Amino acid sequence: MDSITLATPDDWHLHLRDGAAMADIVDHSARQFGRAVVMPNLKPPVTTTAAALEYRGRILAALPEGARFEPLMALYLTDATPAEEIRRAAEAPEIIGFKLYPAGATTHSEAGVTGIEKIHWALEALERHGVPLLVHGEVTDPDVDIFDREARFIESVLEPLVRRFPALRIVLEHVTTKEGVEFVQSCGPRVGATITAHHLLYNRNALLTGGIRPHHYCLPVLKRESHRQALVAAATSGDAHFFLGTDSAPHARPQKESACGCAGCYTALTAMELYALAFERAGALHMLERFASHNGADFYGIPRNGGTLTLHRTTWQVPETLAFGPERLVPAMAGESLTWRASRRSG
Ligand code: DOR
Ligand code: ZN
Numbered sequence: 001m002d003s004i005t006l007a008t009p010d011d012w013h014l015h016l017r018d019g020a021a022m023a024d025i026v027d028h029s030a031r032q033f034g035r036a037v038v039m040p041n042l043k044p045p046v047t048t049t050a051a052a053l054e055y056r057g058r059i060l061a062a063l064p065e066g067a068r069f070e071p072l073m074a075l076y077l078t079d080a081t082p083a084e085e086i087r088r089a090a091e092a093p094e095i096i097g098f099k100l101y102p103a104g105a106t107t108h109s110e111a112g113v114t115g116i117e118k119i120h121w122a123l124e125a126l127e128r129h130g131v132p133l134l135v136h137g138e139v140t141d142p143d144v145d146i147f148d149r150e151a152r153f154i155e156s157v158l159e160p161l162v163r164r165f166p167a168l169r170i171v172l173e174h175v176t177t178k179e180g181v182e183f184v185q186s187c188g189p190r191v192g193a194t195i196t197a198h199h200l201l202y203n204r205n206a207l208l209t210g211g212i213r214p215h216h217y218c219l220p221v222l223k224r225e226s227h228r229q230a231l232v233a234a235a236t237s238g239d240a241h242f243f244l245g246t247d248s249a250p251h252a253r254p255q256k257e258s259a260c261g262c263a264g265c266y267t268a269l270t271a272m273e274l275y276a277l278a279f280e281r282a283g284a285l286h287m288l289e290r291f292a293s294h295n296g297a298d299f300y301g302i303p304r305n306g307g308t309l310t311l312h313r314t315t316w317q318v319p320e321t322l323a324f325g326p327e328r329l330v331p332a333m334a335g336e337s338l339t340w341r342a343s344r345r346s347g
Contacts, residue, residue: 008033009289026062032272076111098133124165171299173193178230197278219263
């Protein structure tokens with residue numbers, strides 16, 4: 001097979017940042033994806049519909065002439081999100097859901113939720129208005145081993161939440177463990193999960209092989225090989241619970257290559273090439289379209305994209321760095337060779 005053509009895919013979990021840095025990267029996503037769920041963890045966080053609509057306007061304004069790309073905005077849930085804000089978000093077609101960051105779990109999560117019991121009324125409102133909850137699924141208890149934080153979150157927070165709110169639609173974002181995969185599989189169709197390309201391609205050895213590899217550091221952190229295999233099996237199975245979310249999260253090079261480096265892998269430049277690599281290694285390229293172009297739209301109950309994206313089999317080298325506002329950014333697999341290359345999507 002020298003090329004694969006898919007219905008235009010979507011990225012159901014993306015960090016675009018803001019300002020000049022965003023303007024330098026947004027077209028990497030727009031070249032490959034029809035739509036993307038844009039994460040609200042800016043500083044300050046995007047907590048209101050009004051702020052999200054302004055941010056959306058800046059994203060659209062930063063696109064190159066003629067590029068078509070639909071940002072689907074997520075709002076940042078806090079202990080103090082007013083009921084009125086949930087109603088406003090439910091009425092705005094540009095808003096796709098609310099993101100739950102446990103306070104302290106990841107980049108710019110300081111304003112996040114400090115205890116799930118504090119937002120029970122907000123979860124009721126989301127359920128009542130039919131607004132999905134997008135979850136960063138890790139406990140933040142410093143006594144819990146960082147590699148166990150997702151599994152612990154599932155048993156102590158997510159499972160009770162799914163039971164208590166039987167109609168709430170929930171996405172376990174960037175699932176990284178066998179426990180996470182099995183939990184989502186055990187739920188009905190109102191619970192889904194996104195899977196990143198880096199968690200399909202790498203296990204935790206990638207963090208420490210031959211030295212500390214800060215560009216492989218993300219949250220949730222890479223897990224052991226058996227978990228990676230569970231993710232690959234889930235993504236390539238065609239199961240409608242699982243769909244593509246890159247969690248592409250750019251940080252300027254000095255913030256990554258530091259004594260206390262930031263979490264995030266920048267995969268947007270080569271997103272579909274990386275997923276194609278993971279699916280090809282699993283002998284499952286024929287399942288890529290469901291995962292990348294069908295399952296997410298079906299979960300959210302919005303039409304699948306028209307148009308197509310074609311990947312060609314050719315060897316090319318990923319650039320060492322990219323422009324990122326006043327700084328540079330190191331993309332995933334910088335300087336390495338890839339065997340698939342996506343052309344700009346059509347339609
Ligand atoms: O690695 C990550 N980076 N995980 C997150 O949850 C946030 C993201 C970011 O915004 O940098
Ligand atoms: Zn993220």
